[in-house]
Amino acid sequence: MQRIRVIDSHTEGEPTRVIIEGGPDLGGGSLAERRTRLQQQFDRYRSAVVNEPRGSDVFVGALLVPPDDPSCAAGVIFFNNVGTLGMCGHGTIGVVATLAYLGRLKTGQHRIETPVGAVTAELHESGDVSVHNVSSYRLAKDVAVDVDGYGRFSGDVAWGGNWFFLVNQHQETLELSNVERLTEVTWAIRQTLEAKGITGRDGAVIDHVELFGPPTRAGADSKNFVLCPGKAYDRSPCGTGTSAKMACLYEDGKLPEGTLWRQESIVGSMFEGHVNIVDKTIQPVIRGSAYVNAEATLILDERDPYCWGIR
Numbered sequence: 001m002q003r004i005r006v007i008d009s010h011t012e013g014e015p016t017r018v019i020i021e022g023g024p025d026l027g028g029g030s031l032a033e034r035r036t037r038l039q040q041q042f043d044r045y046r047s048a049v050v051n052e053p054r055g056s057d058v059f060v061g062a063l064l065v066p067p068d069d070p071s072c073a074a075g076v077i078f079f080n081n082v083g084t085l086g087m088c089g090h091g092t093i094g095v096v097a098t099l100a101y102l103g104r105l106k107t108g109q110h111r112i113e114t115p116v117g118a119v120t121a122e123l124h125e126s127g128d129v130s131v132h133n134v135s136s137y138r139l140a141k142d143v144a145v146d147v148d149g150y151g152r153f154s155g156d157v158a159w160g161g162n163w164f165f166l167v168n169q170h171q172e173t174l175e176l177s178n179v180e181r182l183t184e185v186t187w188a189i190r191q192t193l194e195a196k197g198i199t200g201r202d203g204a205v206i207d208h209v210e211l212f213g214p215p216t217r218a219g220a221d222s223k224n225f226v227l228c229p230g231k232a233y234d235r236s237p238c239g240t241g242t243s244a245k246m247a248c249l250y251e252d253g254k255l256p257e258g259t260l261w262r263q264e265s266i267v268g269s270m271f272e273g274h275v276n277i278v279d280k281t282i283q284p285v286i287r288g289s290a291y292v293n294a295e296a297t298l299i300l301d302e303r304d305p306y307c308w309g310i311r
Helices: 031-041 043-050 089-101 176-195 239-251
Strands: 002-011 014-021 060-065 074-079 108-114 117-123 129-132 137-147 151-159 163-169 208-213 222-227 261-264 270-278 281-288 290-300
Touching: 002 043, 002 089, 014 043, 014 089, 031 043, 031 060, 031 074, 043 060, 043 074, 043 290, 060 089, 074 089, 089 108, 089 117, 089 129, 089 239, 089 281, 089 290, 137 176, 137 239, 151 239, 163 176, 163 239, 176 208, 176 222, 208 239, 222 239, 239 261, 239 270, 239 281
Parallel strands: 014 060, 074 108, 163 208, 222 261
Antiparallel strands: 002 014, 002 290, 060 074, 108 117, 117 129, 129 281, 137 151, 151 163, 208 222, 261 270, 270 281
């Protein structure tokens, strides 16, 4: 039998499962190289940790690895029910909260290395975490797609650590009771984008679709629904999605540098963010809270037909 020690947390409602012991040895090299190694050689570990029967579609996993960059406090590779992720905003907040819980990080700023670059995370005295994300930008504006059975949608293709199709023009109601319909619509949009060859830079798949609407929570500027790559919806306001949105708002002249933007999620939780301009690039900062809610040892028994997860 093999054992994997994990710590679970949630960031504004979205769960993160951090592997702290017993994960696969990915060797050395860059985080991008080790992410590829995880995909190609150790994908069953990903499935065992986040897929049923131990996990669920909504879980995001985080494998702690030694950083390649010596200035970083930790390296991390994020993954979900269908594959690895380049970056994860809520997951980074969850990782910092977990490392603080373990006594490995104290309040202050820390660099965390991800496969798409190093980010700076600040652990505040309150327990909140601010993440200075990777540079974000809009690739294409007002891209129109006709989705069979659902009508026409117009959105921006943008990068915030993952690729997004950000939809402002739609007729959907952003309420928690409507998540089945919202999932259907956004999944159909994603499939249409792929069918029509609409991609991120260098042909990258746009694997997140985000709808925006008026907020329902006092103090919020916007409300969203985010469909993640594995067809689960984000319970948090989505860190990389909020980053991509703020980059577009800045480029449109609607969000000056340093001005706060408060993004409400479909469950009513909220991230607070702003953008900094560094070397002519847009660098978003998002702030939220994470809470550790479980410690566990996962047991991998090869006699179990679902030892490596239901895929």
